Amino acid sequence: MKGLTYGAVTRDILRPLFKPSAAYMALLGLCVGMLAWGGYCLFHQLTWGLGVAGYQPPVFWGVYITTFVFWVGIGHAGTLISAVLFLFRSKWRTGVYRASEAMTIFAVMSAALFPGIHVGRAWNAYWLFPYPNQRQLWQNFKSPLMWDVFAVSSYFTVSTIFFYIGLIPDIAAVRDRTTGAIQKIYGAMALGWRGTDRQWRHYMAAYGFFAAFATPLVLSVHSVVSWDFAMAQTAGWHSTLFPPYFVAGAIFSGCAMVITLLLPMSVVFKWQDYINVWHFEHLAKMCMLTGFILTYAYGVEHYIAWYSDNPYEWGIFVDRLTGKYDWVFWTMVLCNCVIPLLYWIPAVRRNYVGLFAVSIFINIGMWFERYNIIASALAHQFDPMSWTYYTPTWVEWGIMIGSFGWFGMWFVLFMKIMPSVAVAEIKELIRPPLKSDALKSEQVHAK
């Protein structure tokens, strides 16, 4: 950050706003196109019912739940970077946290689509929330599915508040550099922020509390998601290992997604001063740590299944390795355990092509991990007569692709309408302008 001034930071970070290039519009168009295809597939499913999905007894969880867990997991890295690393006063966080937080919000928005899509009758989704009704019929708060509703909705709400509060000083900076209607819109969004001593005093106190509240959510949300599986008496799912295993996987995939999204953004926007190989190397190291935990968890769950001497449990794990779903399992192992080992080579994790390529494999591998857990366990339950092979249909693939379009559309829009790097916080990393420094410099020049 040497040589940067407050004014240069404001100019550099706000420069890409509101000026879409042809390539940007093409990217946005691609995302909207994917979303439109997903919308068509959803319309088809709403018209004809869940029969258009590939479900067959006893497999009634498939691509939708896989993609739901995938998106919830993606969100975790954003909260880890914005909240946990804030409390640890980690300096590399500052350049990447805004875009990571945005990724979290959009990932949870993508995940939130799926419970409604999965149960078929999305228009009854409000039944999930406790509200006074005619028959005094209440939810079962002992059900992990109910916990999940509260975990994910609380996570989304807290993350959104944290994100928006962090944005306010920067929205005010945009307001002060625009005119006309845009200025009015940003003025309203800035809530009248002027950076007064009173505002900063309460802001910093509240920001610390928001970070402290968001921190346990990093651990709790995916733990609760894992209980959707682990609380069930289903071989292959019923394990106390699931919460740490899921949390490690979530951070692993989230950090990889941050690399996937921010690396091209930093290059295109020429933000080398703010997001560079130093940041990406830290993210790669997070992937190395969590990837190792994940590989260990894969090993332990197989070992425990064998050690339990439970034929149903062990049967699932043998089937995953050698059965009809072996291609899913080995894709997962290749993408999550083997390819990320390349990050242990400094030359790879300091090279943009290497960083980006490995992060793509991790994203793919983590989707397959959830598919491996869900599909293979349900298709190979206690009664061999019920064993089956679940194959997703074009409708399920279409809706999954649509969710990537939905996520991508929001992220691409965000890049052009909000500062993707935190202006005020970057300024905190710079030595403030001091008259004493200027005097010293004058004395040196005089000598």
Added chain:
Amino acid sequence: MSEIIYVPPTPGAVKSVFANLDCLIEAIHQLKKAGFTNFIVTSPLPRHEIEEQIYEGRPSPVRWFTLFGALFGGTGGFSVSALSHVNWPMIIPAGKPLVSVPAFIVLTFEATILFGCFFTLLGLLLNCRLPANDLQIEVQDPRFSDDMFGLVVNGLAKADAGKVKRILGEAGADEISGMEELSHG
């Protein structure tokens, strides 16, 4: 074309602009020493030196909102779970309790976090007086969200304006304005 609106300066206010943080801190210190405490400081980033100078380590009351919200959420979350099950009892054999503490911990935890956040937000908005549309014109300077610090002294009597301007000037202010007719007259 955007219309030009003239907003008159606030009576009894002197505005100063600082490029250097140490000059600003010195100005705050000297103003307090001279007995002028009715001022607003603006900055493009949070600086602990400014907060220390003005508030002398007094913590923000936002923390009480946070505590109340978290306690309210925690008790509310547990109560909603427990009372729902009492109101709609599912008597499961094998001695499973109707009000199960381990099962309700999840909702209690989530509600603690959620309402703690809501009340912190409320505390932030109330204490910062946001949304604000009525801050004085002297504070509304685009440079204060860019690379300059501002110090606006309010409620000045005619006799004090010159003294305040001298303090600000000696501290190293790059620009001083307001109550011109008094300082020149």
